[in-house]
Amino acid sequence: MKLSSENMTSEVSTLNDLAKLTSYSLMDSLNRDPDATVNGEDHSPRQVFSGHYVPVKPTPIENPVYVTHSKTFFDELGFADSLATSEDFIRLFSGDLTYVPEPIRQVGWASGYALSIYGTEYTQQCPFQTGNGYGDGRAISILEAVIKGQRWEMQLKGGGRTPYCRGADGRAVLRSSIREFLAQEHMHALGVPTSRSLSLYASTTERVRRPWYSEGSTAAEPNIIINEPVAISTRVAPPLFGWVNLSYLLVVL
Numbered sequence: 001m002k003l004s005s006e007n008m009t010s011e012v013s014t015l016n017d018l019a020k021l022t023s024y025s026l027m028d029s030l031n032r033d034p035d036a037t038v039n040g041e042d043h044s045p046r047q048v049f050s051g052h053y054v055p056v057k058p059t060p061i062e063n064p065v066y067v068t069h070s071k072t073f074f075d076e077l078g079f080a081d082s083l084a085t086s087e088d089f090i091r092l093f094s095g096d097l098t099y100v101p102e103p104i105r106q107v108g109w110a111s112g113y114a115l116s117i118y119g120t121e122y123t124q125q126c127p128f129q130t131g132n133g134y135g136d137g138r139a140i141s142i143l144e145a146v147i148k149g150q151r152w153e154m155q156l157k158g159g160g161r162t163p164y165c166r167g168a169d170g171r172a173v174l175r176s177s178i179r180e181f182l183a184q185e186h187m188h189a190l191g192v193p194t195s196r197s198l199s200l201y202a203s204t205t206e207r208v209r210r211p212w213y214s215e216g217s218t219a220a221e222p223n224i225i226i227n228e229p230v231a232i233s234t235r236v237a238p239p240l241f242g243w244v245n246l247s248y249l250l251v252v253l
Contacts, residue, residue: 013080015088019101021145026239040107043161047132053109058140059160061230062206064094069199077147093234094201095159108142110162127166135164153239158232173228174202181233195237202231
């Protein structure tokens with residue numbers, strides 16, 4: 001693919017700058033689930049029988065606040081650090097695609113996947129026991145862009161329920177989001193192929209219930225339920241390639 005001079009820009013300081021680098025040529029070459037809604041309002045668990053992806057609109061977190069961003073990765077992408085704390089960037093990467101500048105799209109996408117070990121297909125963990133329910137239950141990609149000659153896919157972790165959700169709330173909590181954010185950047189620094197961490201935002205008001213450990217507990221399993229703040233982290237990788245590496249990362253975590 002021949003890249004235009006716009007794709008080779010040296011700095012992205014506004015969301016409008018990022019919008020100019022948007023390129024959905026890979027997604028437009030794939031097939032969407034024929035049973036999916038056009039507007040992305042598709043948040044209830046269901047079987048997905050065909051298609052490469054399901055259009056899904058993320059569920060924004062309430063009252064998002066900046067937590068951190070990867071200055072190293074921002075520098076590699078040519079992003080100004082100030083972009084991470086700008087209002088429209090925070091809005092987009094905390095799940096609100098309502099006011100994005102064109103040609104950024106207002107609907108994201110979730111992908112399905114199959115579980116096979118040494119050639120044997122496993123369906124036991126599928127909520128329908130068919131394998132048609134395996135996929136990104138709370139991970140929604142929202143952007144495909146060509147930046148400095150490299151194509152990237154940007155995905156929200158904790159962006160709400162998708163059809164692949166097994167019935168949970170589709171959210172990620174702040175503590176686990178911090179762990180994943182740090183692990184990804186650390187693995188990259190060690191030379192281990194993985195997805196990268198772009199940004200991390202948390203809600204000042206929205207909380208969800210999660211199992212945890214009481215103070216001084218030596219139990220092998222969580223023994224209490226606590227309320228935790230929700231968060232959305234953005235992970236970035238070359239399309240199709242990066243999420244395979246991410247699966248390894250999640251095993252490590």
